[in-house]
Amino acid sequence: MSVNVLAYSEDRELLLQLLGKGGDMAEKAGGEVSALLIGSGISGTDEFFRYGADKIYIVDDSKLEHFSLEPYRASVLETIEEASPGFILMGATKRGKELAARVAAALDTGCMTECVGLEIDDEGRLRAERLAYGGSTISTQVSKKAPHIATVPARAFDKIESTSRSGEIVVLDVELPDARLEVIERREKSRGDLGLEEAPVIVSAGRGFKDQGDLKLLEELAGVLGAKMGCTRPIAADLGWMEEWIGISGRKVAPKLYVACGISGTIQHAAGIRDSQIIVSINNSETANIHEMSDFSLVGDIYTVLPALTKALKEKVG
Ligand SMILES: Cc1cc2nc3c(=O)[nH]c(=O)nc-3n(C[C@H](O)[C@H](O)[C@H](O)COP(=O)(O)OP(=O)(O)OC[C@H]3O[C@@H](n4cnc5c(N)ncnc54)[C@H](O)[C@@H]3O)c2cc1C
Numbered sequence: 001m002s003v004n005v006l007a008y009s010e011d012r013e014l015l016l017q018l019l020g021k022g023g024d025m026a027e028k029a030g031g032e033v034s035a036l037l038i039g040s041g042i043s044g045t046d047e048f049f050r051y052g053a054d055k056i057y058i059v060d061d062s063k064l065e066h067f068s069l070e071p072y073r074a075s076v077l078e079t080i081e082e083a084s085p086g087f088i089l090m091g092a093t094k095r096g097k098e099l100a101a102r103v104a105a106a107l108d109t110g111c112m113t114e115c116v117g118l119e120i121d122d123e124g125r126l127r128a129e130r131l132a133y134g135g136s137t138i139s140t141q142v143s144k145k146a147p148h149i150a151t152v153p154a155r156a157f158d159k160i161e162s163t164s165r166s167g168e169i170v171v172l173d174v175e176l177p178d179a180r181l182e183v184i185e186r187r188e189k190s191r192g193d194l195g196l197e198e199a200p201v202i203v204s205a206g207r208g209f210k211d212q213g214d215l216k217l218l219e220e221l222a223g224v225l226g227a228k229m230g231c232t233r234p235i236a237a238d239l240g241w242m243e244e245w246i247g248i249s250g251r252k253v254a255p256k257l258y259v260a261c262g263i264s265g266t267i268q269h270a271a272g273i274r275d276s277q278i279i280v281s282i283n284n285s286e287t288a289n290i291h292e293m294s295d296f297s298l299v300g301d302i303y304t305v306l307p308a309l310t311k312a313l314k315e316k317v318g
Pocket of ligand 1: 205206207208209231232233234235245246247248249250261262263264265266268269272282283284285288300301302303
């Protein structure tokens with residue numbers, strides 16, 4: 001019997017990656033993989049066919065211009081009703097995880113979150129590998145009830161360009177419930193916090209910084225390296241010096257270079273940076289955990305090391 005796969009994420013790049021994995025799964029299950037697009041004024045569907053979608057379901061309504069739970073959940077549920085997928089892959093973004101859990105509850109099925117490995121087992125169930133304990137171990141779980149729902153973080157799977165350039169588009173007319181929350185104001189995020197996930201170079205601050213004004217040292221280093229600035233949770237959540245943090249409860253990053261300044265390297269922070277290609281740590285304690293996961297360790301005071309490093313790099317760049 002053929003079983004279909006449905007993929008959804010509000011993040012287009014992540015949706016392409018879900019189609020890559022979903023395509024593999026659909027091949028094994030003898031079914032097809034579909035992409036679900038939800039929004040208002042949806043365009044640019046060709047890209048999804050180019051990256052493997054056999055079919056695209058569209059729910060397009062002005063009520064869906066911004067994310068709100070009830071109308072988005074209704075859109076996903078209606079699509080599931082129409083497409084009858086055996087497997088549903090959703091992006092493990094904050095919104096994706098919220099939505100996946102509600103959809104699973106409505107269907108009285110399970111939901112495995114943050115899956116970095118997915119296979120259909122011999123009994124046709126979904127077998128997932130999930131990072132556990134802040135990413136220090138991998139737990140393998142099996143979903144026993146269909147439809148099997150899994151959320152997948154960015155970059156867990158590759159997008160795969162397909163030879164097929166077209167497929168079927170199904171536009172669904174969904175009766176959308178009103179949102180229970182009214183959004184009073186929307187504001188752009190500050191520029192510094194945008195695109196951390198995509199940044200090739202990140203310099204990051206921890207509690208080694210004694211004063212908000214001292215972040216200028218980090219800004220100067222970021223300027224020479226063309227880097228984005230990140231931080232640990234206390235810097236953002238407790239002190240409010242930056243808006244968002246990196247780690248298990250914050251952003252997960254995968255830059256080519258991550259420079260950790262005055263960061264101890266707790267398991268919660270490490271979970272967000274372990275996909276970095278090169279980690280450089282600057283910490284005045286020789287025994288700080290961050291050194292264990294670093295490619296280069298600088299034992300020293302950030303207040304002396306950072307200005308010296310910035311100066312040396314400026315001279316090198318010219
Ligand atoms: C449920 C939960 C979720 C969490 N999620 C996250 C998360 O997503 N991300 C996250 O970051 N944290 C998270 N935390 C918090 C986490 O446990 C740590 O408290 C936090 O990561 C520590 O941040 P830090 O390294 O900046 O501070 P500290 O652990 O206080 O480390 C400061 C470091 O700076 C060094 N230092 C001090 N002065 C200097 C100097 N002058 N020069 C050089 N080095 C210096 C010290 O040696 C020390 O190693 C979470 C906690 C909980 C309970």
